[in-house]
Amino acid sequence: MEKGALLYEGKAKRVYTTEVPDLLVIAYKDDATAFNGQKKGSVSGKGIINNQMSNRLMEYLEQNGIPTHFVEEQSERETLVKKVSIVPLEVIVRNIAAGSFSQRYGVEEGLIFAEPTIEFSYKNDALHDPLMNEYHIISLGIATREEIDTIKCYAFAINDSLKTFWAGCGITLVDFKLEFGRLSDGSIVLADEISPDTSRLWDTATGKKMDKDRFRRDLGGIELAYAEVMKRLNAHL
Numbered sequence: 367m368e369k370g371a372l373l374y375e376g377k378a379k380r381v382y383t384t385e386v387p388d389l390l391v392i393a394y395k396d397d398a399t400a401f402n403g404q405k406k407g408s409v410s411g412k413g414i415i416n417n418q419m420s421n422r423l424m425e426y427l428e429q430n431g432i433p434t435h436f437v438e439e440q441s442e443r444e445t446l447v448k449k450v451s452i453v454p455l456e457v458i459v460r461n462i463a464a465g466s467f468s469q470r471y472g473v474e475e476g477l478i479f480a481e482p483t484i485e486f487s488y489k490n491d492a493l494h495d496p497l498m499n500e501y502h503i504i505s506l507g508i509a510t511r512e513e514i515d516t517i518k519c520y521a522f523a524i525n526d527s528l529k530t531f532w533a534g535c536g537i538t539l540v541d542f543k544l545e546f547g548r549l550s551d552g553s554i555v556l557a558d559e560i561s562p563d564t565s566r567l568w569d570t571a572t573g574k575k576m577d578k579d580r581f582r583r584d585l586g587g588i589e590l591a592y593a594e595v596m597k598r599l600n601a602h603l
C-alpha cells in the first residue's frame with residue numbers, strides 16, 4: 367500500500383496515512399534515544415531489525431490469541447498496521463529486577479521476582495513519563511477500569527508467551543514495555559513495537575545484555591547484539 371502524508375514522527379518511528387482510513391504505515395528509523403531523549407545516537411540497521419522482529423513477535427502473539435495492530439510487512443523498514451488511538455500509557459512487565467525498578471527500590475539487578483510484576487507510566491515526555499497507578503488512570507479518564515483489566519490480562523499473557531519464545535532462543539526476558547491502542551470499534555489491541563529497544567534481553571548462558579541497555583549504558587557492540595537476537599529469533603521460528 368502506498369504511503370500518504372506523514373501523520374506523526376516519534377523518536378524511533380514515523381507514521382504515515384494510507385489511502386485506507388483505518389490503515390497506517392509505520393517506518394522504523396535507526397535513531398536511538400535514551401533518558402527521555404537527552405541522549406541521542408544512531409544504531410546502523412536497527413530500524414530494519416526492530417521492524418522485522420516486532421512483526422514476527424506480533425504474528426506469534428496473534429497465534430497465541432493476542433489481538434495486535436499488525437497487518438503486513440511492506441518492506442524491510444515499513445509495516446502496514448491498523449489505525450489505533452494510542453492509550454497514553456507505557457505498560458511495563460518485569461520478571462527480573464533491572465533498570466528503574468532496581469534504582470527506585472534499591473534492589474540488585476538480576477533479582478528474580480516471585481511473580482511477574484506490572485506498572486504503568488503516563489506517556490508524557492514533558493513530565494518524564496511519571497509512574498501512574500490504576501486510580502490515577504481512571505481519575506484522569508485515560509482508560510476505564512474494564513480497559514485496564516483487559517490491558518493487564520493481555521500484558522501478562524504476552525509475558526507468558528514471550529518468556530517461552532525467548533527461552534527457546536537461549537534468551538532471558540527480563541522486562542519489556544508495551545503500548546496498547548483502541549480500534550475504531552473501541553476494542554483494545556497491542557500496538558507500537560516489541561524489540562530490543564523496548565525489552566531487556568539477557569543471554570541465558572552468559573548473562574550478556576543483548577538490548578538497548580548497550581546504548582543507554584555505553585556498553586558498545588549494540589549492532590552485533592541486535593543482529594544476534596534477530597539471528598536466534600529466525601532460527602527458532
Ligand code: TMP
Nearest residue numbers: 464465466467541542543563564565566
Ligand atoms: P526501566 O527499567 O528503565 O523502567 O525500563 C523498563 C523496560 O521498558 C525496559 O525493557 C526498557 C523499556 N522502556 C521503553 O521501552 N521505553 C522507555 O521510555 C523506557 C523508560 C523503558
Ligand code: ASP
Nearest residue numbers: 377399400401402403404
Ligand atoms: N526511548 C526513551 C527515550 O528516549 C527511553 C529509553 O528507551 O530508555 O526517552
